[in-house]
């Protein structure tokens with residue numbers, strides 16, 4: 001093997017720095033940009049909003065942090081890819097449930113349910129119906145084994161109740177059952193008649209239960225974003241891919257060029273077709289964008305001058321329909337601040353989004369008054385609009401009826417030098433922060449590999465220059481781009 005240095009004068013090395021553009025400054029995009037920067041790429045991140053974080057939106061206007069987007073770490077354990085950062089930053093978590101289940105993000109003993117007249121539902125009944133709900137869902141599993149055709153979880157439950165009349169509930173017990181279903185709808189950000197029987201329990205749940213980020217998610221994303229070249233207010237409108245180059249145009253008309261790009265924008269935005277891909281994305285990719293479903297969950301955050309509610313983790317209002325049920329997270333338990341967070345999902349969330357912020361806050365307050373008639377008016381409020389915000393157009397992805405789960409993977413698979421990231425590309429952890437983060441890292445790694453491979457080719461081409469003679473053509477020279 002020849003000594004590389006003996007060819008030093010002859011081999012004209014490429015000094016081109018590999019480059020990438022990341023589109024979208026949510027967890028996926030920031031994770032990808034951070035990883036590519038660490039791999040010595042020149043990285044520019046284009047973000048349409050005037051802030052980073054995307055569906056991480058910690059607001060400080062009350063004088064303390066509250067999250068309008070994600071606030072739980074699902075899977076409080078070391079296996080959670082975000083655990084090392086959260087741990088290093090010393091950020092406290094408040095565990096609301098030790099159960100790694102999509103059904104119970106609060107431990108059953110912390111339930112505080114009320115009927116619409118403000119009477120607390122006896123705890124034994126709450127726990128009994130919780131078990132009935134689990135049994136019903138187990139029975140829907142049997143139904144799933146019987147039939148190949150996918151149906152909604154609402155339809156499956158109706159069939160189970162028809163077959164097992166002893167599981168049917170009446171009166172207040174029925175209303176409590178509706179409340180459990182309403183919380184399940186919250187998990188998927190959609191109504192039970194759109195959740196897939198085949199898919200609803202297929203995501204991977206990390207162990208350790210569910211924990212609230214007491215100081216909000218912002219410190220985590222800020223840490224990852226440190227030192228990155230982030231261009232806020234840059235809305236991407238066109239993505240043109242050439243063989244070894246991408247050209248990205250933003251709404252001001254400015255164009256950015258790089259070796260590759262990571263597309264980390266929400267599924268809702270992709271579905272709206274507001275970004276032109278040139279050439280068009282392949283049919284299988286367009287199909288994934290078209291067929292995957294995104295739901296809506298919102299937060300109406302009420303800040304009171306003092307606590308007047310019971311010292312419980314949350315207040316739930318049961319009703320004869322899931323649409324009529326309510327859930328208020330008591331942030332005072334976790335943070336010490338007098339705040340309740342009302343969280344509607346599905347059709348209710350979409351309907352409330354049509355109201356003004358003042359009317360939405362009033363609506364949430366009216367739900368609270370049902371159980372606490374002497375409740376004092378909030379002093380401040382914050383209202384999210386994840387369904388209509390043009391930067392998101394939905395809260396997170398859910399398993400729609402009849403939609404195969406390989407659509408998530410199709411959404412993730414790269415197209416030429418375009419790499420896709422974001423919660424909707426995560427097969428395992430769809431709809432979560434750690435899912436978005438993992439896909440950002442994965443896209444960055446695939447992008448790095450592809451661009452490095454290309455430079456290796458270029459270096460070989462340079463070495464085949466006629467002036468170098470036959471012998472040098474096969475010599476392996478460590479590539480400059482391997483600066484890891």
Ligand SMILES: Cc1cc2nc3c(=O)[nH]c(=O)nc-3n(C[C@H](O)[C@H](O)[C@H](O)COP(=O)(O)OP(=O)(O)OC[C@H]3O[C@@H](n4cnc5c(N)ncnc54)[C@H](O)[C@@H]3O)c2cc1C
Pocket residue numbers: 023024025026027028029046047048049052053054055056068069070071072073074234235236237264265266269275297298299384386390391392394395396421422423424430431432433434436
């Ligand atoms: C109300 C709510 C509660 C949630 N609760 C939890 C929870 O407790 N725990 C949990 O794990 N997950 C939760 N989630 C889900 C979690 O927030 C998301 O899965 C995750 O944050 C998505 O990250 P992302 O990077 O994929 O997308 P995003 O965070 O949406 O980032 C995409 C970015 O792209 C930008 N963008 C859009 N269009 C363009 C464009 N044309 N050009 C340039 N940039 C563009 C957006 O502004 C945004 O910054 C919740 C979500 C919501 C809405």
